[in-house]
Amino acid sequence: MTIIDTLKNLVHSSPKLELDDIQATILFKRPDPYYGTHVLLKIIDAAGGRALLSRLAPHVRSAADARINTTAWIAVALSHAGLVALDIPEDSLASFPAAFRAGMAARADRLQDFGASAPANWEAPYGSGDVHVTISIFAPDEASWKHALATAQNEFKDIDGVTLLGMHDFGAQPDSLNPFGYRDNISNPAIDGGIEDLLPGQGDAIKAGELILGYPGESGVPMAMPQPEALGRNGTFVVIRKYQADAAAFNRFLRDNADDEAGQELLAAKLVGRWRSGAPLTLAPEKDDPALGADPKRNNDFTYKDDQAGLQAPHGCHMRRMNPRDSKLAVLTDVNIHRIIRRSTTFGAPWRADLLEDDGQERGLFFIGISAKAPETVEFMQAEWVDHGNFMDLGKERDPILGQQDEDSTFTIQKRPVRQRIHGIQTFCTVRGGEYLFMPSLTALRWLAGEGRETA
Ligand code: HEM
Structure with missing residues (x-):
């Protein structure tokens, strides 16, 4: 074999992912239906922070464990401010990407977080620099959720150098409908060398290095990784954005722009x-097909090859x-x-089709996006795909679900002989806060807890 062949093999063969070191959340879909809690913590002193991570580490589920244990699991992530509070070396801090170091609030212009979604209007403690550690519990049932939450609480409640900032429950049962009444958690990229069964329509598996640090990406080489290797390898980045969903405005928009329920x-x-x-819509263009929608082997098995004109799925959907x-x-x-891998979670009162006025109940979605460059990816998506229509020849039109709309904003539905342009589309989702986080490997959690490195 020539050197060129060896290099080609290196580039094209699936890497063996170190499953016992990678957090389960990266490689496993959240359950459906589901229960869970996001816990936000602040590190007051580095020793307390290290104690916290040391106590949590044995409970954090690896992808290897998740293959045999499907009950509730615990995931842990840290912000840049959290790494600073842990007193990790300056050169390690400097090895993280600029967007992560700056934090989500400081990147508001790139994320198009303006008006009601601007960081100045966010809920505390988001964007304040106080969110240092997040613990997320994902569960398929109520009993294992409560048990895992109690386990996590037991580990942080009596540590002096750590303060609880808040806990937010989430979940959707029985049908896992999101705040606007849609089934979600459907389409995610297939990971080269990953462990979930490949589903029809997932397309070519994405090179693992796009999603997990330390493996070759689509360019054939690994992305720059936080240093030392014990900290960066098998970790990844997480973008969490808390969206308030105006379900009543969404229902009114549907009512005002259609003749009947159908x-x-x-x-x-x-x-x-x-x-x-x-x-x-590409598989069921005329009428709904609930059996198709519920079937993971069929519900994502499509491309837009035969719908380049957008007559089935509009270009701007x-x-x-x-x-x-x-x-x-x-x-x-x-x-x-x-x-991007999505592990988003719905929170608040269940969706109601008959909701036309604000009932004072909280409803929304924590968008959770994971990749080896998640902050940059979400900034790209927000700026180019959510808030601009140019890439689809749609001019100033924005994403109808996520866009911060103006008074004269429109949504275009391609049709023959003439397209339909709907005026008066409103802002249905407002950002209430968010953070850029690093999800370390299990090795890195122990390194951050002080194992194998000098600490003051
Ligand atoms: C309240 C906020 C949001 C709502 C209600 C929402 C709703 C949905 C729904 C119903 C789907 C189709 C079902 C599925 O594939 O799971 C979907 C797909 C998707 N959404 Fe969102 N979403 C929200 C926020 C976001 C954000 C912030 C992003 C990224 C910046 C995003 C990226 C995606 C992606 C990548 C897909 C899959 C597309 C595909 O592979 O075909 N979503 N979303």
């Missing part, structure tokens, strides 16, 4: 690209913007380098 459901499908049941697949784009883009 028309409203079709419009809801056109806004996302899927019927609320999860059935994609949410999921076509967020993953254009093989759509012909007006701005040349390699879609594979902008993929």
Whole structure:
């Protein structure tokens, strides 16, 4: 074998992922239906922070464990301010990417977080620099959720150098509907060398290095990794954004722009690209097919090859913007380098089809995006795909679900002989806070806890 062949093999063969070191959340979908809690903590002194991580580390589920244990699991991540509070060496801090070091609030202009979504209007403690550690519990049932939460609480409640800032429960049962009534948690990238069964329609597996640090990415080489290797390898980045969903305004928009209930459901499908049941418009263009929507072997098995005109899934619908697949784009883009793993969680009162006025109940979604460059990826998606229509020849139109709309904003549905342009689309989602986080490997958790490094 020539050196060239060896190099080619290195580039093309699937890497063996170190599953016992990678946190489960990266490689496993959240359950459906699901229960859980996000816990936000501040490190008051480095010794307390190290004690916290040392006590949590044995409970954090690895991907290897998740293959045999499917009950509730615990995931841990840290902000840049958290790494600073842990007193890790300056050169390690400097080895993290600029966006992560700056933090989400400081990147508001790149994320298009303005107006009601601007950091000045966020809920405490987001964006204050106080969120240092997050613990997330994901559970398939109430009993194992409560047990895992109690386990985590037991480990942090009596540590002097750590303060609890807040806890936010989430979950959706029984049908896992998100705050606008859609089935979600459907489409995620397949990871080269990953462990979940490949589902029809997932397309070519994305090189592991796009999603986990320490492995070759789409370019054939690993991305720059936080140093030392014990800290960076098998870790990744997480973007968490808390969205308040105006479900009443969404329902009113559907009512005001359709003749009857069937028309409203079709419009809801056109806004996302899927019927609320999860059935994609490209496979069920005329009417909903709930059995298709519920079938993971069929509900993502499509491309836009035969719908380049957008007659089925409109060019500007949410999921076509967020993953254009093989759509012909007006701005040349390699879609594979902008993929992100989603582990988003719905919170608050369940969705109601008849909700037309604000009932004073909280409803929303924690968007959770994971990749080896998640902050940069989400900044790209927000700036290029959510808040601009140019890449799809849609001018100033924004994403109908996520866009911060103006008074005269529109949503276009491609049709023959003439397209339909709906005026008066409103802002349905407002950002209430968020953080850029680093999700360390299990080795890195112990390194951060002080094992194998000098601490003051
Ligand atoms: C309240 C906020 C949001 C709502 C209600 C929402 C809703 C949905 C729904 C219903 C789907 C289709 C079902 C699925 O594939 O799981 C979807 C897909 C998707 N969303 Fe969102 N989403 C939200 C925020 C975001 C954000 C902030 C991003 C990224 C910046 C994002 C990226 C995606 C992606 C990548 C897909 C999959 C597209 C595909 O592969 O076909 N979403 N979303």
